[in-house]
Ligand SMILES: [Zn+2]
């Protein structure tokens with residue numbers, strides 16, 4: 001957590017901006033989660049910061065490349081520290097909503113194939129990949 005904040009501070013300084021208390025608190029709160037977190041949840045954890053300031057901080061931290069957002073569902077995007085976000089991809093069960101993080105490496109050969117054959121740079125990290133976990137798939141079949 002401390003390392004992230006220091007990195008954030010130096011990146012912002014290099015951009016001639018000050019890492020304000022609110023932004024520091026926001027990135028620390030994001031980094032304290034093992035997975036992605038919504039702005040709404042951050043607002044609950046940081047009641048002393050106005051919710052509009054949380055959104056502004058998240059946007060700015062994302063512009064600086066310190067935080068990334070991902071869409072796990074039809075709801076609002078969720079945020080994660082950039083290093084972690086670029087290392088994983090999310091699989092989300094469309095029945096129970098469970099999200100599973102898998103290594104981004106798993107998709108490396110798919111990325112290369114699509115770029116080579118379709119001249120397209122796939123971003124498999126912006127949206128979760130949807131499907132069904134095996135137990136939900138089994139339940140659907142027994143119900144029919
Ligand atoms: Zn499921």
Ligand SMILES: [Zn+2]
Nearest residue numbers: 069071077126
């Ligand atoms: Zn988006």
